[in-house]
Amino acid sequence: xxxxxxxxxxxxxxxxxxxxxxxxxxxxxxxxxxxxxxxxxxxxxxxxxxxxxxxxxxxxxxxxxxxxxxxxxxxxxxxxxxxxxxxxxxxxxxxxxxxxxxxxxxxxxxxxxxxxxxxxxxxxxxxxxxxxxxxxxxxxxxxxxxxxxxxxxxxxxxxxxxxxxxxxxxxxxxxxxxxxxxxxxxxxxxxxxxxxxxxxxxxxxxxxxxxxxxxxxxxxxxxxxxxxxxxxxxxxxxxxxxxxxxxxxxxxxxxxxxxxxxxxxxxxxxxxxxxxxxxxxxxxxxxx
Ligand code: BEZ
Ligand code: FE
Numbered sequence: 001x002x003x004x005x006x007x008x009x010x011x012x013x014x015x016x017x018x019x020x021x022x023x024x025x026x027x028x029x030x031x032x033x034x035x036x037x038x039x040x041x042x043x044x045x046x047x048x049x050x051x052x053x054x055x056x057x058x059x060x061x062x063x064x065x066x067x068x069x070x071x072x073x074x075x076x077x078x079x080x081x082x083x084x085x086x087x088x089x090x091x092x093x094x095x096x097x098x099x100x101x102x103x104x105x106x107x108x109x110x111x112x113x114x115x116x117x118x119x120x121x122x123x124x125x126x127x128x129x130x131x132x133x134x135x136x137x138x139x140x141x142x143x144x145x146x147x148x149x150x151x152x153x154x155x156x157x158x159x160x161x162x163x164x165x166x167x168x169x170x171x172x173x174x175x176x177x178x179x180x181x182x183x184x185x186x187x188x189x190x191x192x193x194x195x196x197x198x199x200x201x202x203x204x205x206x207x208x209x210x211x212x213x214x215x216x217x218x219x220x221x222x223x224x225x226x227x228x229x230x231x232x233x234x235x236x237x238x239x240x241x242x243x244x245x246x247x248x249x250x251x252x253x254x255x256x257x258x259x260x261x262x263x264x265x266x267x268x269x270x271x272x273x274x275x276x277x278x279x280x281x282x283x284x285x286x287x288x
Pocket of ligand 1: 074077103104105195
């Protein structure tokens with residue numbers, strides 16, 4: 001009779017029960033996940049209390065997800081999984097720009113702006129910043145008509161959807177590259193900010209004695225039909241937390257050159273992007 005006998009037999013029976021899954025990829029992924037989960041439970045000798053706590057955490061991140069933040073994405077980010085998936089799937093074989101995690105705050109349909117327009121729609125404190133760059137394909141040719149979608153937190157450390165004092169879509173905008181692949185927009189220098197700590201992820205960070213502060217950055221999503229959508233971030237080169245980003249987003253090539261102007265009263269950032277040929281497929285927005 002094929003019934004459970006020992007703890008090890010639970011794994012064999014679970015894998016056997018899932019083995020008829022017609023979708024091959026689903027079968028492979030679920031079998032691997034199940035093997036790793038069982039190994040984890042055995043390695044740690046997980047107690048019933050710890051198991052209950054883990055399930056409460058998963059329920060909690062779902063319940064803490066809404067219009068203002070996506071706590072499930074945040075949990076994946078804090079575990080390093082989002083960065084691992086981004087790096088593993090974007091190995092820049094032909095010199096394409098490096099990718100970075102999407103994060104929980106991208107919103108689809110940011111306003112389409114004219115070249116040079118400012119994305120600071122509310123009165124936004126901070127050092128004025130001019131951002132320029134060129135989008136190229138992997139052969140080095142400029143890509144005209146690419147959409148450069150940029151979003152960032154305000155210098156008070158909050159995205160507009162978290163902060164009633166900011167206008168809808170403040171510090172978010174999309175720009176189309178010109179015939180030479182160029183884009184340009186104005187904003188304010190981003191500041192570092194803490195990831196949300198008011199939910200289960202904040203409790204976890206505290207228990208692990210980890211600080212929540214991301215180094216200052218601007219997010220970019222660059223798209224053009226016939227190319228893979230590039231999701232990335234550009235970090236301020238002078239931020240004290242570059243080496244301790246709680247979501248592990250910083251790689252050397254993602255550090256931008258923020259150049260002070262007029263004795264620190266303004267700044268510029270020049271940053272180019274290289275797209276990889278492929279299908280233009282957008283991610284699902286983590287928040288509406
Ligand atoms: C962000 O950069 O928007 C972000 C990324 C991961 C966690 C929290 C915020
Ligand atoms: Fe961010």
